[in-house]
Amino acid sequence: MDVKFTVLQRGFELHKDEYEEAALRALRSGWYVLGNELESFEKEFSSYIGMNYGIGVNSGQDALILAVRALGIGAGDEVITQSNAYIASVLGITENGATPVFVEPDKYFGMDPEKLEAAITPKTKAILPVHLYGHICDMSRIKAIADKHGIPVIEDCAQCHGSNQNGKKAGSFSTISCFSFYPTKPLGAFGDAGICLTNDPELNEKLRMLRFYGSRKKYVSEITGINTRMDEMQAALLSVGLKYIDEEKKIRQHIAEKYLKGITNPLIKLPETREDTEHVYHIFGILCEKRDELISFLADKGVQVGIHYPIPPHLSPCYDYLGLNKGDFPVAEYYADHEVSLPIYAGMPDEEVDAVIEAINSFE
Numbered sequence: 575m576d577v578k579f580t581v582l583q584r585g586f587e588l589h590k591d592e593y594e595e596a597a598l599r600a601l602r603s604g605w606y607v608l609g610n611e612l613e614s615f616e617k618e619f620s621s622y623i624g625m626n627y628g629i630g631v632n633s634g635q636d637a638l639i640l641a642v643r644a645l646g647i648g649a650g651d652e653v654i655t656q657s658n659a660y661i662a663s664v665l666g667i668t669e670n671g672a673t674p675v676f677v678e679p680d681k682y683f684g685m686d687p688e689k690l691e692a693a694i695t696p697k698t699k700a701i702l703p704v705h706l707y708g709h710i711c712d713m714s715r716i717k718a719i720a721d722k723h724g725i726p727v728i729e730d731c732a733q734c735h736g737s738n739q740n741g742k743k744a745g746s747f748s749t750i751s752c753f754s755f756y757p758t759k760p761l762g763a764f765g766d767a768g769i770c771l772t773n774d775p776e777l778n779e780k781l782r783m784l785r786f787y788g789s790r791k792k793y794v795s796e797i798t799g800i801n802t803r804m805d806e807m808q809a810a811l812l813s814v815g816l817k818y819i820d821e822e823k824k825i826r827q828h829i830a831e832k833y834l835k836g837i838t839n840p841l842i843k844l845p846e847t848r849e850d851t852e853h854v855y856h857i858f859g860i861l862c863e864k865r866d867e868l869i870s871f872l873a874d875k876g877v878q879v880g881i882h883y884p885i886p887p888h889l890s891p892c893y894d895y896l897g898l899n900k901g902d903f904p905v906a907e908y909y910a911d912h913e914v915s916l917p918i919y920a921g922m923p924d925e926e927v928d929a930v931i932e933a934i935n936s937f938e
């Protein structure tokens with residue numbers, strides 16, 4: 575059986591009529607940027623997460639760039655993030671001229687709080703944990719360290735919509751949290767979109783200006799901003815998706831449960847979940863010592879998988895200038911060399927999940 579890593583069409587089909595109705599509403603409104611659809615979605619999403627303000631932007635990448643900029647961070651400043659972060663998390667720092675400082679991940683793929691304090695210097699201006707794969711970093715310990723040093727936290731929630739830790743949702747632990755709505759995400763748009771959330775009225779105001787050429791009022795640029803506004807069409811479609819976010823999370827958790835119970839191959843290390851944290855399984859990441867053989871074995875059986883991510887940020891060519899080398903972050907490098915992401919998405923049929931399990935269990 576052919577099993578694709580993801581089939582976006584199936585997610586659309588789940589709520590086709592409502593998506594089509596929302597798209598037509600946006601098209602027929604005659605108002606396509608910064609209108610009622612965005613205003614409603616910003617309110618709905620921020621209240622779903624438990625934050626006061628939402629500022630819709632063009633992508634998760636832009637949300638991260640603006641979050642760092644809104645905190646006044648730039649050249650000469652340091653921002654701490656994870657050594658296994660996605661490149662966009664790090665670009666959010668370096669696009670502002672600041673320097674990323676990496677902390678290794680723990681066994682849940684999140685920022686290791688044990689290693690955080692040692693990375694703090696007088697230049698540290700923010701801590702940027704990345705809730706990778708859909709599992710929240712250990713926020714009570716990370717926040718305690720950040721608060722002790724008076725350093726703001728920016729959460730990268732691009733993979734973690736709707737997860738919670740001790741009853742609080744991802745995106746509600748920090749000064750500014752950043753989400754991506756890239757189509758594959760737990761809440762996905764039909765194009766690029768992202769959002770910043772904050773409880774601080776001044777940061778809300780500043781982020782709104784930064785996304786709109788630095789203006790509060792059209793043609794009056796008070797600060798140097800950019801143009802990154804979530805459009806009305808994406809906002810209208812995301813309002814539909816938001817209604818089903820918890821239902822779709824349960825579908826992914828059901829698939830994950832099947833993988834966790836069904837995969838018994840001793841060559842595979844399954845993902846673990848902290849007791850106080852819900853995993854929303856944007857990515858079901860397994861580890862395997864014989865990764866390349868596993869991937870080609872699965873491909874022969876028709877099963878398509880992914881790798882998140884094959885090159886850790888410190889070894890990415892764009893960061894040669896940081897002077898970091900192979901061996902500097904062995905945990906992140908181990909994950910980069912051994913992780914395999916299995917297909918998991920709302921709309922994936924159980925027979926395909928069973929086919930993945932059978933294929934993996936027959937790998938030797």
Ligand SMILES: Cc1ncc(COP(=O)(O)O)c(C=O)c1O
Nearest residue numbers: 633634635660662663732754756
């Ligand atoms: C952890 C993480 N951060 C940031 C981003 C960037 O989001 P976008 O693709 O919307 O720019 C992504 C998207 O893949 C991501 O996974």
